[in-house]
Amino acid sequence: xxxxxxxxxxxxxxxxxxxxxxxxxxxxxxxxxxxxxxxxxxxxxxxxxxxxxxxxxxxxxxxxxxxxxxxxxxxxxxxxxxxxxxxxxxxxxxxxxxxxxxxxxxxxxxxxxxxxxxxxxxxx
Numbered sequence: 001x002x003x004x005x006x007x008x009x010x011x012x013x014x015x016x017x018x019x020x021x022x023x024x025x026x027x028x029x030x031x032x033x034x035x036x037x038x039x040x041x042x043x044x045x046x047x048x049x050x051x052x053x054x055x056x057x058x059x060x061x062x063x064x065x066x067x068x069x070x071x072x073x074x075x076x077x078x079x080x081x082x083x084x085x086x087x088x089x090x091x092x093x094x095x096x097x098x099x100x101x102x103x104x105x106x107x108x109x110x111x112x113x114x115x116x117x118x119x120x121x122x123x124x
Contacts, residue, residue, distance in 0.1 A: 016030045016053040016108070029109070042079060049090070076111070091111060
């Protein structure tokens with residue numbers, strides 16, 4: 001899978017990042033969820049996981065022609081935290097070639113979500 005960088009929202013030691021792939025998907029890199037109550041409340045299949053990302057990461061969708069604001073909170077967004085961050089569910093990215101294109105700290109992971117599911121969240 002080939003990735004194109006769209007943008008990131010960084011603070012020291014943290015780097016939620018958004019990529020578009022050549023498979024009509026987005027790769028969303030975010031923080032690993034450690035809250036046991038949150039983990040228990042969200043159903044994922046064996047090939048899925050969840051990540052936390054700041055809502056403002058989605059502004060980088062504009063670099064892929066998706067202009068507007070996130071207006072719907074449905075999958076791949078499965079929860080919105082009190083601080084406004086999104087919990088996103090998607091397919092675990094396990095391919096070494098894909099992972100090698102990213103810089104993922106130990107406290108982060110990434111998910112692959114369909115382009116159509118993400119664009120359905122946005123209202124122009």
